[in-house]
Amino acid sequence: MKQRSIALLGCGTVGRGLVELIRKNRALIAERSGVDLTISKILVRDMGKDRGDVDRSLLTCRPEEVITNGSDVVVELIGGIEPARTFIARAIGEGKNVVTANKAVLAHSGAELFRAAAARNVRIGFEASVGGGIPIVRALTCGLVGDRILEISGIVNGTCNYILTRMAEEKLSFAQALAAAQKEGFAEADPSLDIDGIDAAQKLEILAELAFGLQLDPGRVRVQGIRDIDLEDLQSAEALGYVVKHVAIAKDLGRELDLRVHPAFLPKNHPLAHVRHEFNAVRLKGDAVGEMIFHGKGAGGSPTASAVLSDIIDLVKGDTGPVHLPEPVEKPVAPDIESEYYLRFPILDVPGVIGLIATALGNRGVSISHASATLVRGAPDKGSVKILAHRCRESVLRKSVDEIARLPVLTGKPVVLRILEEVT
Ligand SMILES: NC(=O)c1ccc[n+]([C@@H]2O[C@H](COP(=O)([O-])OP(=O)(O)OC[C@H]3O[C@@H](n4cnc5c(N)ncnc54)[C@H](OP(=O)(O)O)[C@@H]3O)[C@@H](O)[C@H]2O)c1
Known part of the structure; x- marks a missing residue:
């Protein structure tokens, strides 16, 4: 039996989950891997905080006691860019293998x-940085090493998915669903990184790098969050046979990459339409294996600790595993994609308003497959027009929508959502 020790940077949601997992399954881990795992030291900010059953004698506020002690692996579970980046760099400088769950630091300084x-x-293990407990990094780097990955699509932000699920299923407003997510621990006090799509974009960058063997500059993903989604959009989707999900899509188009995260209408029978609450799913297409879908908990202390632990065991067993060192490749992100669209225009209830909108779309060749209006008796400023547009280029549609947004009959910002008929 190999005796191996790890040092933890951070003992929050995931750190505590890892401590608990090792305590609970130490014998099982040893039986399966031949490694008896112990924790040598744990870095925290606040020594006085209650940490349940965590052995307090392991805690320290001094990073050097964690990074330079004799442990075999340094596990970074602090989050954010600094000081996580500096601590990881120092651990590497000490010749330590590192495991991290931190997509932000990888997207910024990977x-x-x-x-x-x-x-x-x-080596740096980063299984937990995407998809929480779903072993998608290992699938891409080991299980599917012989496949050319053609595309990836998924739901990779549990907060957005939780909010959209609660809105759709319980008819909650965005604000009510966000408050519920915060209460249940599925959204941060400041939820911006999640609901504005930044977290999903960082995860998609990691997945795209792995799938396509590219090194991407940060910020290459086209990002749209879910702040502007209204219950009305979810109800329209339901009535038209769709659900609204926040999706992440990466396709290698040859000369260009299509990299985007955005809310979208998905047909109810789409494989990602059934992913509910805080669950994540990643769907990929390989040239040999065909299509597969991974579904599981994308966040939470215990699922994320499970992924962290798999990296730790890999490293301490000395497996050769994935060495992630892609070459920088200059591939522009496709500036303009074709799609069908759902549009919602908040309007004043005045004669001819639907005609004005249809004309502005028609003038640029955007044709309409469905139009409906919701008008509130006695409240002429609470109306809305909902439209499904046939497949068209986004740049063309945007020009029409901008023109409509300037019309005096508009009472608010138009909402534009892509319809994901099928990932092709
Ligand atoms: N939570 C999830 O479900 C989840 C899922 C997937 C990936 N991740 C990733 O896992 C990482 C950890 O997330 P988490 O939710 O566990 O975070 P968290 O609950 O906020 O815990 C962070 C820990 O790091 C410590 N820490 C923060 N700044 C520090 C500093 N400057 N010096 C020393 N210690 C410091 C904190 O110490 P104190 O306890 O003393 O404040 C805390 O123990 C992040 O990269 C996150 O993106 C999390």
């Missing part, structure tokens, strides 16, 4: 950290 790790002949 290339630099992976280069440093390669130079010191150590």
